Amino acid sequence: MITYDYHCDENGETITVSHSIKETLTNWGQLCSLANHHMGSTPPFTPVRRLISCQETEADESTLSMFSKSKSSGGGCSCC
Numbered sequence: 001m002i003t004y005d006y007h008c009d010e011n012g013e014t015i016t017v018s019h020s021i022k023e024t025l026t027n028w029g030q031l032c033s034l035a036n037h038h039m040g041s042t043p044p045f046t047p048v049r050r051l052i053s054c055q056e057t058e059a060d061e062s063t064l065s066m067f068s069k070s071k072s073s074g075g076g077c078s079c080c
Contacts, residue, residue: 005051006031011042014051024050 001018008014008028017025017035025031029044 006048
């Protein structure tokens with residue numbers, strides 16, 4: 001399961017939920033049902049939109065080594 005943030009422009013709330021990549025939530029009622037969140041006074045068919053987000057993680061040494069520059073000299077172009 002992947003974690004997604006959805007935002008409702010009408011009430012200004014952003015809610016984080018986890019679901020399959022094949023699933024897309026389109027309205028406040030669906031979002032609240034999945035998140036077990038109280039709907040409040042916002043109508044259930046109010047549109048929501050999925051936000052683009054990025055989750056920060058600490059890189060370990062194996063990840064960092066993939067992106068480090070090679071220390072070889074000569075034989076390559078000057079850009080690397």
